[in-house]
Amino acid sequence: MTFQITRGQRLRPQKVVLYGPEGVGKTTLAAQFPSPLFIDTESSSDYLDVPRLPAPTSWQMLLDEVTWIRDYPEECGGTLVLDTADWAQKLAVDDVCSAMGYKSIEDAGYGKGYTYVTERFGKLLNLLSEVCERGCNVVVTAHAIISKFEQPDEMGAYDRWGLKLIDGKKASVAAMLKEWADAVLFANYKTIVITTSKDGKVGKAQGGKNRMLYCSHAATWDAKNRWGLPDEVPMEYQQLAPFIPVPQLARQQPQVQQQAVETVNVSTVTPEQIEQARSIPDPFEPERPAYLKPLYDLMQRDGISAETVSEAIFKRGYFPEARRSTRCPRISQTSSSRCGTGCASTSIPAWQPVERSKKWQTIWVSPLAGTAKSMRWRTSSS
Numbered sequence: 001m002t003f004q005i006t007r008g009q010r011l012r013p014q015k016v017v018l019y020g021p022e023g024v025g026k027t028t029l030a031a032q033f034p035s036p037l038f039i040d041t042e043s044s045s046d047y048l049d050v051p052r053l054p055a056p057t058s059w060q061m062l063l064d065e066v067t068w069i070r071d072y073p074e075e076c077g078g079t080l081v082l083d084t085a086d087w088a089q090k091l092a093v094d095d096v097c098s099a100m101g102y103k104s105i106e107d108a109g110y111g112k113g114y115t116y117v118t119e120r121f122g123k124l125l126n127l128l129s130e131v132c133e134r135g136c137n138v139v140v141t142a143h144a145i146i147s148k149f150e151q152p153d154e155m156g157a158y159d160r161w162g163l164k165l166i167d168g169k170k171a172s173v174a175a176m177l178k179e180w181a182d183a184v185l186f187a188n189y190k191t192i193v194i195t196t197s198k199d200g201k202v203g204k205a206q207g208g209k210n211r212m213l214y215c216s217h218a219a220t221w222d223a224k225n226r227w228g229l230p231d232e233v234p235m236e237y238q239q240l241a242p243f244i245p246v247p248q249l250a251r252q253q254p255q256v257q258q259q260a261v262e263t264v265n266v267s268t269v270t271p272e273q274i275e276q277a278r279s280i281p282d283p284f285e286p287e288r289p290a291y292l293k294p295l296y297d298l299m300q301r302d303g304i305s306a307e308t309v310s311e312a313i314f315k316r317g318y319f320p321e322a323r324r325s326t327r328c329p330r331i332s333q334t335s336s337s338r339c340g341t342g343c344a345s346t347s348i349p350a351w352q353p354v355e356r357s358k359k360w361q362t363i364w365v366s367p368l369a370g371t372a373k374s375m376r377w378r379t380s381s382s
Contacts, residue, residue, distance in 0.1 A: 011245050012132070012245065013132045013133075013135060013136055013137045013138070013245060013247065014132075014137050014138075014182050014183065014243065014244055014245070015128070015129070015132055015137075015138050015140075015180060015181045015182045015183075016033075016137070016138070016139045016140070016181060016182065016183045016185065016240075016244075017085075017139075017140050017141075017142065017163075017177060017178065017181040017183065017184045017185065018030060018139060018140070018141045018142070018185050018187060019085075019141065019142040019143065019144050019163050019164075019184070019185075019186060019187070020143075020144050020186060020187030020188050021143070021144050021188060022143060024187045024188060024189065024211060024235075025187065025211055025235060026083075026084075026141040026142075026187055027044045027045050027048065027083055027141060028048065029187070029235060029237060030079075030081045030083065030139045030141055031045070031048050031050050031081070032237035033078070033079040033081070033137060033139055033237070033244060034077075034078035034079050034137065034244065034245075034246040034247065035076070035077030035078030035079060035246075035247075036050055036051070036077075036078070036079045036080075036081050036139070037050075037051050037052065037053065037069070037075070037076045037077060037079070037080055037081065038050055038051065038052035038053070038081045038083055039052070039053050039056065039062065039065055039066070039080070039081065039082050039083065040052050040053075040055055040083050041055060041056060041062070041082070041083065041084060041087035041088050041091070042083065042084055042087045043055060044083055044084070045083060051077075053065050054297070056088075056091060057294040057297045058091060058094075058095065058294035058295075058297065058298065059091040059092050059094065059095035059120065060095070060294075060298065061294065061297055061298060061301070062088060062091055062124070063123070063124065063127065064301070066080075066082075066124065066127045066128060066131065067127060069131055069136065070127060070130045070131045070134055073131065073134040073135050073136050073247075076131070076136045077136075077247075078136065078137060078246060078247045079136060079137040079138070079139055080128070080131055080136050080137070080138050080139070081138075081139045081140075081141070082128070082138070082139070082140045082141070083141045084140075084141045084142050084143060085140050085141065085142040085163070085165060085173075085177060086142050086143050086163075086164045086165055088121075088124070089117065089121060089165055089166065089173055092117045092120040092121055092124075093105050093113075093117055095120065096108075096113060096116045096117055096120065097113075100113075100116070105117065111168060111170055111171060114166050114168055114170075114171040115170065115171040117166060117171070117173065118166060118171040118172065118173050118176065121173045121176065121177075122176060125176065125177070125180045128140070128180075129180070135247045136247060137244060137245070137247070140177065140181070142163050142164060142165065142177070143163075143164040144161050144162065144163065144164060144186070144188075144221075145161070145162060145163075145164040146159050146160070146161060146162075147159070147160065147162055147167075149162075158219070158220075159220070160219065160220045160221060160222075161186060161188070161220060161221040161222070162174060162221070162222055163177065163178070163222070165177065178222060178224070181224075182225075182226050183215070183224065183225040183226065183227065183243075184222060184223050184224045184225070185213050185214070185215055185223060185225065186213070186214040186221045186222065186223045187211065187212070187213055187214075187235055188211070188212060188214065188221075189209065189210065189211055189212070190209075190210040190211070190212045210234070211234070211235035212232050212233070212234060212235055213232065213233050213234070213235050213239065214231065214232050215229040215230065215231060215232065215233060216229075216230075216231045218231075227240075227242075227243040229243075295309075
C-alpha cells in the first residue's frame with residue numbers, strides 16, 4: 001500500500017464564525033461574503049437585499065434546508081450563512097423537548113437535556129462541513145454574552161465575552177462550534193476606559209463608535225484565525241477577502257419543455273368567476289394553532305395533506321379508533337373532536353420523507369420510543 005505525500009498551502013472553502021453583541025453588524029458583514037444565501041432563523045436579514053431560504057420553524061426543517069444545499073450547492077452560489085447559531089440552538093432545544101415529552105430542557109435531569117441538544121447540533125455541523133466539501137463557504141453568526149470565567153490554575157473569576165450558546169463542562173455547543181470553525185471572529189465597538197479617580201476604581205468610557213473585529217484570543221474574549229490576521233482589524237470585509245475563496249459553482253438550468261399555453265381573454269372573465277376563485281380555501285390557512293406551524297411547513301414542503309397525516313396518526317394508534325373522525329381536527333379544523341398538542345410533538349421530531357407509488361402513499365410520523373406514551377388526547381364538542 002502506498003500513499004501520495006503533498007505539501008503546501010491549499011485554498012479551500014472557509015468555515016467562519018462571527019459573533020458579537022446585538023446590532024454590531026454581524027449580518028451586514030456576512031452579507032458581503034461571495035454570493036451569500038441566508039438561512040435566517042431570526043429575520044435579521046429582512047432589511048438586506050439578499051437571497052434567503054424560508055425561515056426554519058423546526059429543527060428538522062433546518063436540517064432539511066442544509067441538506068438541500070449540500071445536495072445542490074449550485075443553488076447556494078458561494079456562501080451559506082446561518083444566522084444565528086443561538087436561535088438555531090433554540091430549535092434544537094424545542095426538538096428535544098418535543099421528542100422526549102419535556103416541558104423544559106431541565107426536566108431531563110443531570111444535564112442530559114443539554115447533552116441531547118449538543119448531539120443534535122453536532123449533526124448540524126457535520127452537514128455544514130459537507131456543504132464546505134461541496135465548494136461553498138459557510139458563515140455562522142451568533143450573539144455574544146458576558147459570563148464569569150475562572151481559570152483552573154488561578155484564583156478568582158473575571159468577566160469575559162463568549163458565545164451565547166450552551167457551554168457546560170460535559171456538554172458545550174459553544175466549544176464544538178469554535179473547534180469546527182477555521183476562524184472565530186469577535187465583533188464589538190472599540191471602547192477606551194479612562195480612570196477618573198486616584199485609586200483607579202472610577203472610570204469613564206470613551207469611544208464606542210468604531211466597530212472592530214478581534215481575531216486572536218484574549219483574556220476577555222474568544223477568537224482565533226488561521227490566516228495570520230492582526231489581533232484586531234476594522235470591521236470591513238476587505239480585511240477578510242484575501243482569505244475567502246470565491247467558488248465558481250455553475251447553476252444548472254433546468255430543461256423546460258415547451259408546452260402550448262392557452263390564452264385567456266381577461267375581458268371574458270365574469271365577476272362570478274372571480275368571486276368563485278377567491279372563495280377557494282387555502283389548504284394551509286393560518287387559522288390554526290401556532291404550535292402546529294412547524295408541522296404545516298413540513299406538510300407544505302412535501303405536499304402532504306391533512307388527511308394523510310390524520311390517517312398515519314390513527315393507524316399508529318396515537319388516537320383511539322373510537323374517537324376517529326375523517327380528519328385530524330387540529331390540522332383540518334373540520335371535526336367535532338379535538339386533540340391535544342401531542343399531534344405536533346409526535347409528527348415533527350420524526351418527520352420522514354413520504355413514500356409514494358401509484359397505489360400507496362405512506363408517511364411515518366413517530367419512530368421515537370416513548371413519544372406516544374407522553375401524549376394525551378381529549379375530545380370535546382366544537
